[in-house]
Amino acid sequence: MSDSAxxxxxxxxxERTADFYRALGFSEQWHDKHWMILKCGNLVLEFFPYPDLDxxxxxxxxxxxxxxxxxxxAVCKDAGISEKSSGQPRLHAPKVEYWGAxxxxxxxxDGTLVRLIQN
Numbered sequence: 001m002s003d004s005a006x007x008x009x010x011x012x013x014x015e016r017t018a019d020f021y022r023a024l025g026f027s028e029q030w031h032d033k034h035w036m037i038l039k040c041g042n043l044v045l046e047f048f049p050y051p052d053l054d055x056x057x058x059x060x061x062x063x064x065x066x067x068x069x070x071x072x073x074a075v076c077k078d079a080g081i082s083e084k085s086s087g088q089p090r091l092h093a094p095k096v097e098y099w100g101a102x103x104x105x106x107x108x109x110d111g112t113l114v115r116l117i118q119n
Contacts, residue, residue: 007062009112010050011036017047020089020109023079024072055088055111062114069094069118073104081106094118 011017014036018028021038026045030037036047043064066072076091077083083091088111094104104116 004044006037006044006046008046008048009062009108010053010058010060010110011047012049012051012053012055012110014047014049016109021045024075050110053110055109058111060110060112062112063117064114065117065119067119069102069104069116072116076106 014031018026018031018036018038021040022028024040026038026040026043028036029039029044034049038045038047045062064072073091073094081089081091083093088107089109090107092105092107094102094116097103102118106114106116108114
């Protein structure tokens, strides 16, 4: 098995989080009252309960490094996530950042900033 890392992210409600990410292609690998693991291909996201999290002040974030950023972004849009400047969930369209990489942004239901980075 190769080395890997997985982000540990907050969830105010595991069922709502699982439903949100299921629409993006993730499936549940583990779920009990203390932990949930979702997987989509080689992407793995792990969640812990944080029922009192204020999504408007959350500072949680992670990066998904994607071979096909445009395809994943299209899945997000097809799931009904809109491009807007406030609220959750939302998208910010991919653009080339100052450091040369193409990056989009997904803000999930709990205010977690998920950077979508083209490999």
